[in-house]
Structure formats: C-alpha cells, structure tokens
Amino acid sequence: MGRDSQFHGSARDCLAELSERAPSWSIPWPCLHEFLAIVTHPRVYRPASTLEQGMKQVDAWLESPGLQLLAETEGYWEVFHQAATAARTVGPAVHDVRIAALCLANGVSELWRADRDFGRFPALKVRNPLVQT
Numbered sequence: 001m002g003r004d005s006q007f008h009g010s011a012r013d014c015l016a017e018l019s020e021r022a023p024s025w026s027i028p029w030p031c032l033h034e035f036l037a038i039v040t041h042p043r044v045y046r047p048a049s050t051l052e053q054g055m056k057q058v059d060a061w062l063e064s065p066g067l068q069l070l071a072e073t074e075g076y077w078e079v080f081h082q083a084a085t086a087a088r089t090v091g092p093a094v095h096d097v098r099i100a101a102l103c104l105a106n107g108v109s110e111l112w113r114a115d116r117d118f119g120r121f122p123a124l125k126v127r128n129p130l131v132q133t
Contacts, residue, residue: 007114007130014112014129019064028070030095030100033056070102079105087120100124 006051016023036058049057061062061067080101083089089097100121103111110125118126 010130013063018069019061024066025064026068026070026103027061028099030102032061032069032097034095037063040103044126048112068105068106070108072102073105075120076101076105083121083123093117093120096120111123 019100036051036054038044039054039057040051042048062069080097083101083104084094084097086091087097096117096126100111102108104121104124110126110127112129113126114130118124
C-alpha cells in the first residue's frame with residue numbers, strides 16, 4: 001500500500017503487529033511476488049519503490065520468527081481444483097484461487113485481504129483488517 005493511500009498507516013501497523021508479535025502468521029509466496037510487482041510499478045505509484053526497496057521489505061518480513069511461507073504441497077492440486085471448479089474460475093481470477101487454495105491446503109484459518117475477490121471461497125474466512133466491522 002503506497003504512502004499516498006488512506007490505509008497506509010493502518011496497513012503498516014497490521015503488518016508490524018504480525019511480524020513483530022504474532023506467534024505464527026503466513027504469507028503465500030505469490031503474495032510476495034505480487035507485492036513486488038505492485039510497489040515497483042511506475043503506473044501504480046509515483047514514485048514507485050525501487051526493486052531494492054521492495055526486496056528489503058520482503059527480507060524484513062522473512063526475518064520474522066513466526067512467518068510460515070505458503071507453497072504448493074501434496075494435496076494442493078485437489079484443493080485448488082475444488083475451489084476453482086466451485087467458483088467457476090477463469091482468466092485472471094485463477095491467481096486468486098491459487099492464493100485461497102494455498103491458504104486452505106496449509107490450514108490457514110483467516111485470510112487478510114483489502115479486496116472483495118475472495119468471497120467466492122466459503123471455506124476460507126476472509127477479513128479486511130483495515131476496515132472496522
């Protein structure tokens with residue numbers, strides 16, 4: 001989230017809380033890649049972060065002792081197949097199914113997202129920590 005976003009401070013605080021105090025938390029590998037793609041994109045942020053700045057932030061998260069990186073494991077394809085089929089997923093939404101399936105296959109109980117695209121996966125609790133409910 002860029003510093004020009006109204007949610008920048010809240011997002012920074014949420015991530016700091018997780019990375020510094022949570023006994024365990026997870027990030028799917030594709031989300032790290034997506035983070036780098038967005039923060040370094042000159043059409044999204046002016047000025048965009050440099051690749052070095054983005055990598056430095058990812059390195060900081062990777063140093064968090066409670067962090068578990070989510071990757072495809074045995075059983076992932078079955079979870080992905082079921083979620084994609086149930087949500088009738090096509091096109092760019094396949095990326096969202098991958099994130100949801102990684103979470104479900106790795107036992108994640110809650111996914112924090114600022115978009116609404118994950119409501120199609122009822123087996124995964126999704127919450128936007130930047131909005132008061």
